[in-house]
Amino acid sequence: MPDLPDEDEEDESSSEEQEEESVQGTPTAALCEQVVPLLRYLDRKVAKYDDPRHPGSYVELEEKLEEAKKELVKQREKLAEDLDSEQAQNRILSEEFVRQTRLLEQCQSARQADEELIRHLQSQCGELRAQRAEAKLQLAEIEGNCRRATDRTWKELVERVNHCLRGYTHWGVAAQERITLRGLEIRAAELMSDDSRSRRRVAKRLDAFISRSQDVIANLEAEVTEVLRRLGLRSRGHDWSGRELMRGSPSRRRHSR
Template sequence: MATEILNSEDDEEGGSTESVSGSGSTEEEEEELVGAPAAALCEQVVPLLRYLDRKVYKHFDRVKDERLEEFAKEKAKLTEALDSEQAQNRILSEELVRQTRLLEQCQLARQADEELIRRLQSECGELRAQRAEAESQLVVIEDDRRREADRTKEEMARRVTHCLRGYAHWEVAAQEKLTLRELELRAAGLLTGDSRSRRRVAKKLDSFLSKSRDTMATLETEVSAVLRRLGLRSRAEDWQVSPSVRTCVLCAFCELRVLFTAYE
């Protein structure tokens, strides 16, 4: 660059000398005196400038190579970072897609669960209503069954009482017939017998009267026990042998007792 500048200056000076060649000889001599040291200086400076140019070019090339190498390293780093970032972005994108799908599945599952919950709540409401209706019907049925059981129990108690009373009446009446028949036969014999026979018959009448009372008491006890076993305690407490039967039997025996006492 310095040589080019010097050359350009030399060219300009040469052109100027040529343009003023027509001037006087004194001017040419002055120029020759001035140009001699300049030429010597140029001969010394030009190699130095060329050396400096070479150094500058070498330094420029070295700096350029270093810059290019640094640029290449930075480019490689940036490329590697970009690749890593792109890989990370791909991973994140895949994860985002997966999470999005999972979210959609969760939303669908939640909607299905909410629908199931609503359906179950509706069914539970219907079942509660059915249960309440069934409980009310059960209460009605239990009341009907209780009333029917009470009616059945009362009817059974009435029938059992009727049967037991009928049995007691039959047994007392049968015993009365047998005893009266026997007493009639013995009374007929007394008409022809002595006082000892009449006393024996009177004693037998007293014994039979006592046994009749014991038989009635035993019948009452047995009937009460049967009613208690059937769960009819109130009926057992109220049950008694018919007063008419008791009166008839006792009256018959008393009349016979008076009759035999009169004979004695």
């Protein structure tokens, strides 16, 4: 098979030489010299490309073209599928982007609201701190006033209690002196009287009077001591009671004689 083209070419070259020799010397010789080689060349090319056995023939080119078209269709379909997939993915991403954008806007709005709330709360905290400091100052002032008022009231109470104690002490001393004087008068009357019955009767009355007076004084002393104890002046009550008892004891001793 590979030797066939060479033989054809040799036959063609020999026939061409014969034709050239036959047309030489005629008027159309010049035209033939230009056209005939071109026609022969085209005939050889047509015969070559029409033969399906020859590599690079027209049939082979047609087959390759069909295969290329089929491959192009496949590639186009694949590209269309890829494009559809990419478009679907782009739509999903676009929707996700819109959702994320809205979420970001909501987050920014919430953040702005939180920042505004924080500023408002900080302002309120500052006001409350100022009010607290002012309340502390007012409380300290009120406590100072209450403490001074308590001290003043306590001093006044102590002065009044002392005044009452002094008055009660003077009254007790005067009463004890009157009792003692009355006892002396009765004893003097007894000494001047010779009636023993009257002396006994007068002595009984004097003893009863003295006993009642002592009971009254003891009750008053107990009440005053209890009041002093409630007021926190218990030591004063003990001192006063002991002092008054010491004052009253000489008269009783004198009476016992």
